Amino acid sequence: MKNIQIILNAILSQDVFEYILIDRAYRITDFSENITRYFGKNVHRDDDIRDYLPEIVGYEDRIETVLEDEKNRYVLETVYKNDYYINIHLEHYSKDKVLILLHNTTEITLSKLELLQYSNDNQLLFNTIKKILDSQDNLLVVTSNNKIEYANKKFLEYFSLKSLDELKERNENNFSITSLPVRSFDALYEYAKEEEKELTIGEDTFLVKATLLEKTYKLFTFSKITKLCDMNRALEEKINRDPLTGLYRKSYFDEKLAEALEYDQSVTLVIADIDNFKAINDRYGHLVGDKVLKESADLIGSQLRDNDLFARWGGEEFLILFKCSKQEKIVEKIEKIREMVDTHVFDGAGHLTVSFGVATSKENDTVYSLLERADKALYLAKKKGKNMVVVG
Amino acid sequence: MIRKKILLLGDFNVGKTSLIKRYIDNTFDDKYLTTIGVKISKKFLSVGSIECELIIWDVEGATPQKRIPEQYLVGASGAIIVADCNREETMVNLEEHIKHFKAVNPNGKYVVAYNKSDLLTPQQREHFQMVPGGVLTSAKKGDHVNQLFGTLAKEILS
Ligand SMILES: Nc1nc2c(ncn2[C@@H]2O[C@H](COP(=O)(O)OP(=O)(O)OP(=O)(O)O)[C@@H](O)[C@H]2O)c(=O)[nH]1
Ligand SMILES: [Mg+2]
Secondary structure, eight states: HHHHHHHHEEEEEEEOOEEEEETTTSBEEEEEEHHHHHHTTTTTTBBBBHHHHHTOOOOTHHHHHHOOOOOOOOEEEEETTTTEEEEEEEHHHHHHHHHHHEEEEEOOOOOOOHHHHHHHHHHHHHHHHHHHHHHHHSOOEEETEEEEEOOHHHHHHHOSSSHHHOOOOSTTTTTGHHHHHOOOHHHHHHHHHSOOOOEEEEEEEEEEEEESSSSEEEEEEEEEEEEHHHHHHHHHHHHBBBBBTOOOEEHHHHHHHHHHHHHTTOOOEEEEEETTTHHHHHOOHHHHHHHHHHHHHHHTTTTSSTEEEEOOOOOTTTEEEESOOHHHHHHHHHHHHHHHHHOOOOOTTTTEEEEEEEEOOOOOOHHHHHHHHHHHHHHHHHHTTSSEEEEE | OEEEEEEEEEEEEESSSHHHHHHHHOOOOOOOOOOOSSEEEEEEEEETTTEEEEEEEEOOOOOOOOOOOOHHHHHHHHEEEEETTTOEEEEHTTTHHHHHHHHOOOEEEEEEEEEEESOOOHHHHHTTOOOOOEEETTTTTTTTTTHHHHHHHHHOOO
C-alpha cells in the first residue's frame, strides 16, 4: 500500500494526474486534493463515485475485470467536465480497489476542438457548394496542377464516370480519360482563359471558359451549344412543315430545289394531284377531306427514302424531289405508288386515285421552268383520264 | 436508484447537443459549437413507479473521416440516433450509426430522431418518410423532444 502511494505521489508531482480510489461497492476510499476542480464540489470518503463520475455507469463489467487482473486497464478519452477536458483511466490497484486516474488534456483538446470546428464548418460549406455545382446544367470541373479536384455530376455523367473517387483513383493522368481534345488542363486554361472558346468533344460542341480560382486551382465550365443548334433545328422544322400532313411547305421545297439546280445536280421532280378531290370534300365534308390528304401523304411517304424531299403544294397537290436523274427508275417507283393508292381503301372516302406529272432537270433549268414542265405533264395525265403517270 | 446510460449518436451538426439542451434546460442556441469527445448530463425521470436517472452522453458527431470510438458506446442501455431532416446524407448514414451501436450493445434500445423539423413546410412534415418509430423533432421549437427521450426511457425500463 505504501509503495503505491509513493508511485502515485511521483505521478502527481508532475501535476498530470488526479486520482480516486474506489472499492467494489463504488465507495470512494481515497482521493487527491485537486480532484474537486473536475467536479465543482467537494468530495467525501464513502460517497458513491457515480455521483461524481456518472461516466462510469455502464462500465461495471469492465471495473469487474480490472479488479480481477492487474493487466486490465481502460481509458475513456476526452470527457468534458466542469470546463476541463480529461481522460479517465481505470486501473487495477488491488483485489478490492480500482484506481481512477484523471488526466487533464484541456489544452491539447481545445486546439483539436478549434481544428474540428473549422473542418466541420468547411465540410458544411463544401457540401452546399457541391450541391450547387451538381445542380448546374453545365459540365464543371475544378483542377489543381492538372489533376481533377472536383467534377460535378454532369461532368461525370458526360464522360460516363461512376464517381469522383473513380476519377481520382486514376491518379496518373486522369486528364486523358475525359477524352478532351487538348493536351492538358493547363493547355486548356491557356486556350480559354481570356474568353469563352468553342471546343468539340466527339459530336458535341461546347463553349469552354477557364477561371483561375487560386494559384493552382482552376475552374472549367463547359456549356453545350449543340443543344441550342438542336433547338433551332427543331424550330426550323416546325416553321418549314405543313401542320396537317407534316410534309415540307412549298417555300422550303423551292429553296431546296433552287439549291440543287444551282449546284448542277440532276434531279427529277414529280407533282402528284389527288383526282376529283373537290368531289370528296363536297360529298364527305372537309374533315374527311383532311383525313384523305393526311392518309395520301402517309401512303406516298411510306415509299420514299429519307433523301427524297416530299412537300405539300397547298390544296391536294404534292411535290416530290428525287436527287437522281434515272428517270425510268423513278417512273417505275411512281407507277407502284399510283397502283398502291388505287387499291387502297381510304378511311371514310373509300376508293380514290392520284395523277402524276414527272420532269427531269436539264441544263439551265430554273425552279420555274422545271415546275412548269412537270405541271404540263400532270395536266396531260388529267386530260388523258386521270390515275396515270405522264413524263414531261 | 436505477441509472441508465443513453447515447446521442449521429452525423455532426444534426442537433444532438441542442436536443439535450432543450430536454434538460429547455433552452436553445442558434450558434453551432461542435462537440469534441463527450459530455455527460443527468436527468431524473419516473416511468410509472420506477424512478430512474438517465445518464445522457452527448457524443461528438461522426464525420466522413472519423468514426465514434467504441469506448463511448460501451454499457449503454439505449441510444437516440439523430439525423437532420433537411440533409439527405445524414439520413442515409442513420443505418451505419444503428449498426455501430447494436454491434457494441446487442440488447440496447434505440429511437431515431429526424431533427430540425421546424425548417420543413407543414406539407413536407406531413409527408415525411421515416423509419418505423421515427420521431420528427425540433430542438429549436421544442417539438417532440420530451416525447423522444420519454419513449426511449420507457423502452429501456420495460
Ligand atoms: N432550425 C433548427 N436548428 C437546429 C435545431 N437543432 C439544432 N440546430 C442548429 O444546428 C446546429 C448544430 O447543432 P448541435 O446541437 O451543435 O449539433 P450536434 O449534432 O451536437 O453537432 P456536433 O456536436 O458537431 O456533432 C446549431 O447551429 C443549432 O443551433 C433545430 O431543431 N432546428
Ligand atoms: Mg454536439
